[in-house]
Amino acid sequence: YFAMEKLVRNIEIPMAKQRILNAGLYIVPEERLEELSEAAADAYQDYPLHNWLTKGKYDPLASKLIMQTTLAAMKKDAVIYADSEEMNGFAVWIPMGFTGSKTIPFLMNGGIQLILHSGLGIIGKLLTYETFAMKLKKKYTGHIDWYLYNLSVRKDAQGKGLGRKLLDPMMEFCDDEKMVAYLETNKASNVGLYQHYGFDLMKEELIPKTPVTHYAMVRHPQD
Numbered sequence: 001y002f003a004m005e006k007l008v009r010n011i012e013i014p015m016a017k018q019r020i021l022n023a024g025l026y027i028v029p030e031e032r033l034e035e036l037s038e039a040a041a042d043a044y045q046d047y048p049l050h051n052w053l054t055k056g057k058y059d060p061l062a063s064k065l066i067m068q069t070t071l072a073a074m075k076k077d078a079v080i081y082a083d084s085e086e087m088n089g090f091a092v093w094i095p096m097g098f099t100g101s102k103t104i105p106f107l108m109n110g111g112i113q114l115i116l117h118s119g120l121g122i123i124g125k126l127l128t129y130e131t132f133a134m135k136l137k138k139k140y141t142g143h144i145d146w147y148l149y150n151l152s153v154r155k156d157a158q159g160k161g162l163g164r165k166l167l168d169p170m171m172e173f174c175d176d177e178k179m180v181a182y183l184e185t186n187k188a189s190n191v192g193l194y195q196h197y198g199f200d201l202m203k204e205e206l207i208p209k210t211p212v213t214h215y216a217m218v219r220h221p222q223d
Contacts, residue, residue: 005097023169037068043152049186065114072109089153089162136216148183181219
């Protein structure tokens with residue numbers, strides 16, 4: 001199974017990247033991941049999950065470090081692209097087989113800096129969230145999916161159609177490859193947006209021991 005999974009990932013990631021390039025979008029190079037995380041931090045203002053992670057209030061540096069560390073740890077196993085070189089919006093997709101972030105790469109790629117800034121407790125919170133999220137993903141897709149790990153648009157660039165620009169090529173790719181797409185969001189206002197793209201709401205519930213609602217959504221390939 002694992003050999004087949006690796007083979008599929010090695011084929012699917014280049015194919016997805018080529019689809020992104022054909023759509024005129026920008027594959028973000030490794031040296032710009034820190035810059036990209038700043039765009040994510042801007043987009044995450046007032047996002048319920050990030051507020052919970054940082055003791056109930058928005059912490060832009062913590063949000064930046066979370067995204068920067070995560071992107072660096074998964075840079076070889078994900079498709080990370082933006083609307084343009086200006087990077088006003090971006091998306092991160094992970095192919096089949098993703099079961100959660102690995103601890104050592106996370107720590108080696110900036111996790112220690114995050115701990116120094118926010119305290120060790122934030123790692124426990126991140127693990128609580130990811131364990132819960134991955135359990136639902138496994139339930140609904142068996143980890144045989146293209147996982148929309150992140151979709152972010154800067155506050156001052158929202159409402160300009162960047163979400164559609166970023167999503168459309170991968171929706172078409174999933175349809176062509178007959179692959180399920182999966183995502184979760186923690187903001188109720190996002191649910192309708194994703195339903196517009198064909199995602200069905202599978203589960204809505206509070207993350208254990210938090211006031212944050214988790215929305216798990218699945219999109220089956222369409223003709």
